Amino acid sequence: GESVGLHLPTLSVQEGDNSIINCAYSNSASDYFIWYKQESGKGPQFIIDIRSNMDKRQGQRVTVLLNKTVKHLSLQIAATQPGDSAVYFCAENTVGNQFYFGTGTSLTVIP
Amino acid sequence: SAVISQKPSRDICQRGTSLTIQCQVDSQVTMMFWYRQQPGQSLTLIATANQGSEATYESGFVIDKFPISRPNLTFSTLTVSNMSPEDSSIYLCSAGPGGTEETQYFGPGTRLLVL
Numbered sequence: 001g002e003s004v005g006l007h008l009p010t011l012s013v014q015e016g017d018n019s020i021i022n023c024a025y026s027n028s029a030s031d032y033f034i035w036y037k038q039e040s041g042k043g044p045q046f047i048i049d050i051r052s053n054m055d056k057r058q059g060q061r062v063t064v065l066l067n068k069t070v071k072h073l074s075l076q077i078a079a080t081q082p083g084d085s086a087v088y089f090c091a092e093n094t095v096g097n098q099f100y101f102g103t104g105t106s107l108t109v110i111p
Numbered sequence: 112s113a114v115i116s117q118k119p120s121r122d123i124c125q126r127g128t129s130l131t132i133q134c135q136v137d138s139q140v141t142m143m144f145w146y147r148q149q150p151g152q153s154l155t156l157i158a159t160a161n162q163g164s165e166a167t168y169e170s171g172f173v174i175d176k177f178p179i180s181r182p183n184l185t186f187s188t189l190t191v192s193n194m195s196p197e198d199s200s201i202y203l204c205s206a207g208p209g210g211t212e213e214t215q216y217f218g219p220g221t222r223l224l225v226l
Contacts, residue, residue, distance in 0.1 A: 034214060042155070042220070044203070046112070065226070089153060098169075101153045101154040103153045104152075
């Protein structure tokens with residue numbers, strides 16, 4: 001499958017600070033991306049998505065940025081809370097509706 | 112969003128045996144998928160479960176080892192056959208309404224330990 005990788009495998013932030021999680025993808029033809037949050041012992045939970053015709057999308061406390069020129073995706077979490085501690089994955093959509101996942105970043109929020 | 116359940120939630124199995132994992136979606140969906148997640152690792156797509164036809168397997172996965180059924184638009188099973196300790200993993204089912212650029216939702220996963 002396609003290669004979708006993350007720059008930082010672990011990230012620790014102070015509660016209340018903003019978090020930025022990065023992701024690089026390799027398939028320039030990918031046209032849809034999702035960020036998932038996975039808490040321990042649970043399945044991945046949808047956070048936010050973005051289509052390739054956009055470069056920014058905002059949700060509640062989260063923003064996804066897409067830079068197609070350098071094939072880079074980022075997830076920004078505002079005012080990070082202890083409940084945000086989890087592993088975050090980016091996923092890349094290819095033809096046939098398959099999603100390929102990055103390696104994941106473990107976010108730890110320090111109270 | 113689709114709500115997805117899986118059974119069993121976890122199991123401990125003996126080498127050489129087989130386990131069938133069930134995935135139930137609360138609404139009809141076009142696409143269903145099976146993933147494997149090794150402890151501390153990312154998700155690897157095993158196959159696409161196609162309703163009414165044979166599953167489509169990713170490189171490195173074969174039907175004899177991971178037979179999949181998809182009898183209708185809300186249900187699928189994955190069997191892990193002739194298990195070895197290397198099959199110990201989390202197996203996740205996902206579903207989406209279909210078409211490109213459509214969100215996929217995940218079940219809680221089945222935690223499998225093979226002794």
